[in-house]
Amino acid sequence: MLTFSRRVTIEWQHCDPAGIVFYPRYFAMFDTSTTMLFEHVLGMTKYQLLKTYDFLGYPMVETRSRFMLPTRFGDEVEIKTTLVEVKHSSFTVEHQIFKAGELAVEGRDTRVWVVTDPANPDKFKPRPIPPEVIAKLTAAS
Amino acid sequence: MLTFSRRVTIEWQHCDPAGIVFYPRYFAMFDTSTTMLFEHVLGMTKYQLLKTYDFLGYPMVETRSRFMLPTRFGDEVEIKTTLVEVKHSSFTVEHQIFKAGELAVEGRDTRVWVVTDPANPDKFKPRPIPPEVIAKLTAAS
Amino acid sequence: MLTFSRRVTIEWQHCDPAGIVFYPRYFAMFDTSTTMLFEHVLGMTKYQLLKTYDFLGYPMVETRSRFMLPTRFGDEVEIKTTLVEVKHSSFTVEHQIFKAGELAVEGRDTRVWVVTDPANPDKFKPRPIPPEVIAKLTAAS
Amino acid sequence: MLTFSRRVTIEWQHCDPAGIVFYPRYFAMFDTSTTMLFEHVLGMTKYQLLKTYDFLGYPMVETRSRFMLPTRFGDEVEIKTTLVEVKHSSFTVEHQIFKAGELAVEGRDTRVWVVTDPANPDKFKPRPIPPEVIAKLTAAS
Numbered sequence: 001m002l003t004f005s006r007r008v009t010i011e012w013q014h015c016d017p018a019g020i021v022f023y024p025r026y027f028a029m030f031d032t033s034t035t036m037l038f039e040h041v042l043g044m045t046k047y048q049l050l051k052t053y054d055f056l057g058y059p060m061v062e063t064r065s066r067f068m069l070p071t072r073f074g075d076e077v078e079i080k081t082t083l084v085e086v087k088h089s090s091f092t093v094e095h096q097i098f099k100a101g102e103l104a105v106e107g108r109d110t111r112v113w114v115v116t117d118p119a120n121p122d123k124f125k126p127r128p129i130p131p132e133v134i135a136k137l138t139a140a141s
Numbered sequence: 142m143l144t145f146s147r148r149v150t151i152e153w154q155h156c157d158p159a160g161i162v163f164y165p166r167y168f169a170m171f172d173t174s175t176t177m178l179f180e181h182v183l184g185m186t187k188y189q190l191l192k193t194y195d196f197l198g199y200p201m202v203e204t205r206s207r208f209m210l211p212t213r214f215g216d217e218v219e220i221k222t223t224l225v226e227v228k229h230s231s232f233t234v235e236h237q238i239f240k241a242g243e244l245a246v247e248g249r250d251t252r253v254w255v256v257t258d259p260a261n262p263d264k265f266k267p268r269p270i271p272p273e274v275i276a277k278l279t280a281a282s
Numbered sequence: 283m284l285t286f287s288r289r290v291t292i293e294w295q296h297c298d299p300a301g302i303v304f305y306p307r308y309f310a311m312f313d314t315s316t317t318m319l320f321e322h323v324l325g326m327t328k329y330q331l332l333k334t335y336d337f338l339g340y341p342m343v344e345t346r347s348r349f350m351l352p353t354r355f356g357d358e359v360e361i362k363t364t365l366v367e368v369k370h371s372s373f374t375v376e377h378q379i380f381k382a383g384e385l386a387v388e389g390r391d392t393r394v395w396v397v398t399d400p401a402n403p404d405k406f407k408p409r410p411i412p413p414e415v416i417a418k419l420t421a422a423s
Numbered sequence: 424m425l426t427f428s429r430r431v432t433i434e435w436q437h438c439d440p441a442g443i444v445f446y447p448r449y450f451a452m453f454d455t456s457t458t459m460l461f462e463h464v465l466g467m468t469k470y471q472l473l474k475t476y477d478f479l480g481y482p483m484v485e486t487r488s489r490f491m492l493p494t495r496f497g498d499e500v501e502i503k504t505t506l507v508e509v510k511h512s513s514f515t516v517e518h519q520i521f522k523a524g525e526l527a528v529e530g531r532d533t534r535v536w537v538v539t540d541p542a543n544p545d546k547f548k549p550r551p552i553p554p555e556v557i558a559k560l561t562a563a564s
Contacts, residue, residue, distance in 0.1 A: 012458060012469060012480075013451045016198075016294060017301040017355065023201045024172065024295070027165035028436045035435060045497030046435060057157075060164040064205035070265060073299065074468030124211060153317060153328060154310045157435060158442040158496065165436070169295045176294060186356030187294060198294075214440065215327030298480075305483045306450035313447065339439075342446040346487035352547060406493060 002083040002141040004037035010075045020070035027063070030095045030107055033081040034058075037093070041140045042133065053130050058111040061090065065107035071099050086137055089113050089126040143224040143282040145178035151216045161211035168204070171236045171248055174222040175199075178234070182281045183274065194271050199252040202231065206248035212240050227278055230254050230267040284365040284423040286319035292357045302352035309345070312377045312389055315363040316340075319375070323422045324415065335412050340393040343372065347389035353381050368419055371395050371408040425506040425564040427460035433498045443493035449528055450486070453518045456504040457481075457532065460516070464563045465556065476553050481534040484513065488530035494522050509560055512536050512549040 008029060016022040035046045042049060050057065071077055078098045085092040090112045097105040117123035149170060157163040176187045183190060191198065212218055219239045226233040231253045238246040258264035290311060298304040317328045324331060332339065353359055360380045367374040372394045379387040399405035431452060439445040458469045465472060473480065494500055501521045508515040513535045520528040540546035 011451075011455045012298060013304060013306070013454055015299045017297045017299065018198045018200065019299040020200065022169075022172075022295060023204070024165040024168035027168060028163075028434075031163075031165065031436055032434045047495060047497035057159045059159065059161065059211065060206075060208050062205075062207045063164070064203075065201075066203045067201050070200065072263075072470060074470035122213075152310075152314045153439060154313055154445060154447070156440045158438045158440065160440040163436060169293075172295055173293045188354060188356035213329060215329035300480045300482065302482065304451075304454075305486070306447040306454065309447035309450060310445075313445075339441045341441065341443065341493065342488075342490050344487075344489045345446070346485075347483075348485045349483050352482065354545075404495075 002037065002041065002137060003080055004033060004040055004082075005078060005080045006033060006036065007076055007078055010071050010073050010077060012073045015073050018070075020072050023065075023067060026065065026067075026097070026105055026107070029079060029097075030081070030093075030109065033079050033095060034093050034109065034111070037081050037083060041136055053133065055113060055115050055127060056124060058091070058113050059124070061110045061112050063107065063109045065105060067105050069099055069102060069104035071097070071104055075099055077104065083137060083141065084108075086129065086134055089128050091129070091137075143178065143182065143278060144221055145174060145181055145223075146219060146221045147174060147177065148217055148219050151212050151214050151218060153214045156214050159211075161213050164206075164208060167206065167208075167238070167246055167248070170220060170238075171222070171234075171250065174220050174236060175234050175250065175252070178222050178224060182277055194274065196254060196256050196268060197265060199232070199254050200265070201250060202253050203251045204248065206236075206246060208246050210240055210243060210245035212238070212245055216240055218245065224278060224282065225249075227270065227275055230269050232270070232278075284319065284323065284419060285362055286315060286322055286364075287360060287362045288315060288318065289358055289360055292353050292355050292359060294355045297355050300352075302354050305347075305349060308347065308349075308379070308387055308389070311361060311379075312363070312375075312391060315361050315377060316375050316391065316393070319363050319365060323418050335415065337395060337397050337409060338406060340373070340395050341406070342391060343394050344392045345389065347387060349387050351381055351384060351386040353379070353386055357381055359386065365419060365423065366390075368411065368416055371410050373411070373419075425460065425464065425560060426503055427456060427463055427505075428501060428503045429456060429459065430499055430501055433494050433496050433500060435496045438496050441493075443495050446488075446490060449488065449490075449520070449530070452502060452520075453504070453516075453530055453532065456502050456518060457516050457534070460504050460506060464559050476556065478536060478538050478550060479547060481514070481536050482547070483532060484535050485533045486530065488528060490528050492522055492525060492527035494520070494527055498522055500527065506560060506564065507531075509552065509557055512551050514552070514560075 014025040095107040114124040115127045117125040155166040236248040255265040256268045258266040296307040377389040396406040397409045399407040437448040515533045518530040537547040538550045540548040
């Protein structure tokens with residue numbers, strides 16, 4: 001399986017009046033890690049990716065998360081993101097955040113590859129993930 | 142069941158380069174709606190609530206969401222938040238976001254009532270939800 | 283002068299571990315108030331505005347702010363936004379946030395009306411604010 | 424003068440529907456860089472710093488910024504933060520963001536060292552910056 005790991009230092013800006021990460025910020029971290037996994041495997045930035053394959057992005061379809069341990073500003077955590085499934089026009093990743101070796105947060109996201117709906121420029125529609133992209137993801141797994 | 146509804150206009154600041162709400166922002170909206178439900182029933186702000194019952198908050202334990210329709214800046218949506226379960230020291234709420242009458246996003250959160258751990262001021266521990274709070278939530282349901 | 287006022291309740295999500303608004307969030311509030319002023323005068327959402335006049339937005343060129351009093355979750359504040367100058371392709375607004383009648387924050391922003399640079403789709407260039415828009419802003423002042 | 428530099432990759436989550444950084448996010452980056460400068464010089468995290476010197480933080484008093492070039496997701500920028508003045512209970516830092524060697528954003532912030540007001544736990548009051556902290560900042564300059 002294809003995994004991308006990075007170390008992140010929790011910042012003051014991520015935290016709420018309880019002094020811990022305001023949980024929606026974890027989703028922003030997961031979003032960035034997902035993009036970094038793609039960037040790493042495909043060898044281009046997301047900006048280049050959107051241009052190269054002429055699509056709008058991979059919005060979230062379904063997500064779930066569990067929060068076991070709080071993290072706070074100054075904590076250094078490890079975020080591990082694993083591509084667990086690639087389908088025709090969607091994919092699923094799982095995330096784990098470790099704090100001092102302990103599992104603090106885990107999540108699972110399914111996203112869909114979309115383009116502008118030609119029938120209505122205000123809408124999206126799913127599009128097959130390009131075979132070249134699938135091939136590179138598979139080869140890296 | 143106890144439900145709190147509000148209308149929210151999606152703002153430029155909520156949206157990403159695809160022009161739609163960056164999904165972690167939905168969790169911030171759900172967080173606010175959950176607090177507004179409590180504030181409405183208990184007749185005090187969260188700030189007063191934390192002081193009155195001397196606790197740290199109700200951090201997220203588990204959450205899941207599904208995203209059916211994108212929303213974009215200028216869209217006016219309705220967010221309905223329902224208290225579906227209250228246990229000893231935790232509670233569960235469900236959220237639905239409607240855009241022009243259609244279900245756009247739904248979520249389900251479980252949170253736990255916590256205090257500072259007397260044994261370690263850097264940690265939290267669950268505490269029973271005060272009977273008075275449970276009584277008011279029950280009466281309002 | 284053209285002024286737009288609104289009342290905002292400070293939310294948990296706006297606050298940091300000191301329990302007060304994390305100051306970058308004030309800029310997001312100012313951004314929204316600026317857009318609401320335009321929407322109110324022009325009678326359309328920003329989304330419709332961008333489509334109607336075929337431009338990319340009005341990014342910030344220069345901003346300054348002073349912070350006199352902290353605000354915290356549960357505080358209800360009033361944000362007053364005044365259009366103080368409209369030039370060929372830029373405009374300046376001033377903001378004041380009042381908490382219980384006292385001036386808590388003030389800011390001044392200059393923004394420029396931009397389109398995609400035809401010579402380079404990755405760049406912006408300033409464009410004159412449409413005369414119709416200037417006429418409506420002037421009439422409302 | 425004491426300067427702290429770091430490289431930051433602009434993320435999707437920082438950007439708005441115009442595809443560029445939503446400018447309030449720059450202030451969050453400046454906030455983090457200011458903290459990193461202190462952490463670097465003092466050899467402790469901000470969390471430890473708040474505990475060691477028993478204060479609430481260094482909220483913003485006054486800030487101003489100019490935005491010369493937009494940055495977008497995938498851009499790698501350099502953020503340089505310089506401590507330009509330390510007074511009795513306040514300090515001033517300047518920030519510069521460079522994109523491919525060009526100055527994209529600059530800012531100047533004045534912050535004040537605060538504690539809880541003993542007369543009113545809901546308020547702050549300025550407190551002298553500890554001599555030890557001033558000594559280390561001076562020695563590092």
